[in-house]
Amino acid sequence: MVDLLFDFRQAQTPMQLIVVVWKPIIEIGIIWFVIYKLLAFIKGTRAVQVLRGIIIIAVIFLLTQQLRFDVINWIFTKLFALSVIAFLIVFQPELRSGLARIGREKVFGNILTEERTIDEVAKSVSILARKKIGAIIAIEREVSLEPYTESGVPLDSSITSELLNTIFMPNTPLHDGGVVIHGDRIIAAGCLFPLSQSPDISKLLGTRHRSAIGLSEETDSVCVVVSEETGVISVANAGKLTRDLDRERLINHLRALLYRPKKEKKPHVKLTMNHFFRKK
Amino acid sequence: MDWFSKDFWLKIIAFVLAIIVWAYAREDLDNIPGYAPQGSYNRQIPAETLQR
Numbered sequence: 001m002v003d004l005l006f007d008f009r010q011a012q013t014p015m016q017l018i019v020v021v022w023k024p025i026i027e028i029g030i031i032w033f034v035i036y037k038l039l040a041f042i043k044g045t046r047a048v049q050v051l052r053g054i055i056i057i058a059v060i061f062l063l064t065q066q067l068r069f070d071v072i073n074w075i076f077t078k079l080f081a082l083s084v085i086a087f088l089i090v091f092q093p094e095l096r097s098g099l100a101r102i103g104r105e106k107v108f109g110n111i112l113t114e115e116r117t118i119d120e121v122a123k124s125v126s127i128l129a130r131k132k133i134g135a136i137i138a139i140e141r142e143v144s145l146e147p148y149t150e151s152g153v154p155l156d157s158s159i160t161s162e163l164l165n166t167i168f169m170p171n172t173p174l175h176d177g178g179v180v181i182h183g184d185r186i187i188a189a190g191c192l193f194p195l196s197q198s199p200d201i202s203k204l205l206g207t208r209h210r211s212a213i214g215l216s217e218e219t220d221s222v223c224v225v226v227s228e229e230t231g232v233i234s235v236a237n238a239g240k241l242t243r244d245l246d247r248e249r250l251i252n253h254l255r256a257l258l259y260r261p262k263k264e265k266k267p268h269v270k271l272t273m274n275h276f277f278r279k280k
Numbered sequence: 281m282d283w284f285s286k287d288f289w290l291k292i293i294a295f296v297l298a299i300i301v302w303a304y305a306r307e308d309l310d311n312i313p314g315y316a317p318q319g320s321y322n323r324q325i326p327a328e329t330l331q332r
Contacts, residue, residue: 036294
């Protein structure tokens with residue numbers, strides 16, 4: 001086992017020995033991290049059942065190989081080529097959201113949402129919740145929501161709670177879809193969002209909540225939802241739903257997710273030094 | 281410690297799979313004629329490769 005991991009024949013000097021020992025450890029560490037992330041991602045999706053099926057088929061395949069059932073083995077080998085295409089089709093939603101998750105890993109992390117947007121959304125949502133009017137509001141962050149705004153009606157108007165309330169008023173043309181907000185502008189209304197395929201979502205939650213979770217899975221946006229049945233305010237972020245928020249908690253939650261005040265400038269080195277010596 | 285206890289069995293399974301995958305890849309690479317890992321100290325250039 002040790003010989004397999006470390007090829008000591010390559011090492012002639014202590015430095016070479018370090019390289020020989022560390023290289024496989026780093027390589028295995030990287031593979032371990034990737035496999036773990038993959039398993040953790042699959043764990044929360046419907047892909048678990050499919051994965052179990054694949055493992056059973058793999059065990060049967062290995063058994064037929066060992067028992068030399070050549071015909072069965074031949075069929076399995078031919079089916080393998082097809083199964084790659086089937087895998088891509090079956091796991092298409094998981095692959096899409098997984099790649100989107102990798103792509104949206106924060107590099108610069110400069111989310112600048114206006115304080116006013118949070119206040120207006122919170123004000124509107126609390127009124128809608130009181131009246132038990134269903135609503136779904138998606139606040140864009142770094143990933144563009146343009147593909148979803150195309151399914152709705154473009155607005156591009158300044159954000160006000162009155163406008164949001166009017167959009168979601170029942171029996172109006174735009175009420176049965178989502179609103180997309182970018183910065184302090186309402187970009188579109190009546191937008192269709194993707195439904196989450198996660199099996200963990202409670203059956204008590206309707207399509208509105210499922211689509212809020214779906215959008216937050218596929219993009220880095222934050223979705224505020226008001227339940228039509230209970231008037232409960234929820235926030236979906238990164239595929240997770242935070243429920244039962246009142247106005248204050250909603251504002252705090254949205255601030256934590258969206259609002260990043262501009263960083264204060266670091267004090268000049270000379271000032272820092274002066275401060276340091278004065279203290280002493 | 282908290283990091284380790286979270287999804288403990290998933291990490292163990294991932295670790296075992298990582299070693300299996302690495303061992304298979306290593307064995308496959310070692311079976312390639314004339315191959316030696318990039319940057320290895322006793323790397324030999326195959327005889328048929330044009331040397332300048």
